[in-house]
Amino acid sequence: MTPILQCKVLGKRYGAKEALSSVDLQLGRGRIVGLLGPNGSGKTTMIKLASGILTPTSGEILIDGKAPGIESKSLVSYLPERTYLADWMRVSDLLGFFGDFYQNFNQEKAKEMLERLDINPNDRLKTMSKGTKEKVQLILVMSREAGLYLLDEPIGGVDPAARDYILNTIITNYSENATVIISTHLIADVERVLDDVIFIASGKIVMTSSVDEIREEQGKSVDELFREVFKC
Numbered sequence: 001m002t003p004i005l006q007c008k009v010l011g012k013r014y015g016a017k018e019a020l021s022s023v024d025l026q027l028g029r030g031r032i033v034g035l036l037g038p039n040g041s042g043k044t045t046m047i048k049l050a051s052g053i054l055t056p057t058s059g060e061i062l063i064d065g066k067a068p069g070i071e072s073k074s075l076v077s078y079l080p081e082r083t084y085l086a087d088w089m090r091v092s093d094l095l096g097f098f099g100d101f102y103q104n105f106n107q108e109k110a111k112e113m114l115e116r117l118d119i120n121p122n123d124r125l126k127t128m129s130k131g132t133k134e135k136v137q138l139i140l141v142m143s144r145e146a147g148l149y150l151l152d153e154p155i156g157g158v159d160p161a162a163r164d165y166i167l168n169t170i171i172t173n174y175s176e177n178a179t180v181i182i183s184t185h186l187i188a189d190v191e192r193v194l195d196d197v198i199f200i201a202s203g204k205i206v207m208t209s210s211v212d213e214i215r216e217e218q219g220k221s222v223d224e225l226f227r228e229v230f231k232c
């Protein structure tokens, strides 16, 4: 089966700054993958390349065997680091907006998640706290029936109790064949839901491993290993 995401000697420069270099990677389906690395290591750049917002400077990135484009946009559901939604909109407007925009948007799923998190669909984004806005955005993104979810720092602004609910939402609301990439610094919170991890530093992949391998072979949690590998 074609990998959902493949990078072949992928490189990205911003002017003279090399943000990613010679990244080779292949991700299968049905996995939850943590993209982990220190500040400035290239995580957001990698996610933006996969979403098609940025184009590579060298090498290639393929989604289900194809370069990012119109077809891949229906396969990929992307949660950016920052909110891009117009804050005068009510949550119910956003459900309509996503429904019009994406054929694979599941309104019922979104409404159910909003109810569970006690978010009123009549509220406008601008009246909400940062954490609630983040929850709304994540709900919109996870309510699409996509093949690849790209979540850039999905739980940064959310309180620890809601983090658990959100992570469970991620696990239970993606289809068996979909893959989820989560970039985060909150490794201890997230690691229980991860199948695999990618460690990235200075634009290069330094390790890819299953979480089970890390636990069984190294006798460590992902958080412990991360702190050891990236010790300042």
Ligand SMILES: Nc1ncnc2c1ncn2[C@@H]1O[C@H](COP(=O)(O)OP(=O)(O)OP(=O)(O)O)[C@@H](O)[C@H]1O
Residues within 6 Å of the ligand: 014, 015, 017, 018, 019, 037, 038, 039, 040, 041, 042, 043, 044, 045, 046
């Ligand atoms: N638009 C840009 N112009 C110039 N340099 C950039 C730009 N965006 C990112 N960079 C640089 O590219 C490198 C990778 O940045 P990126 O945002 O991908 O890292 P990150 O791992 O997501 O960081 P963080 O964990 O802090 O969010 C950094 O050195 C950053 O300063």
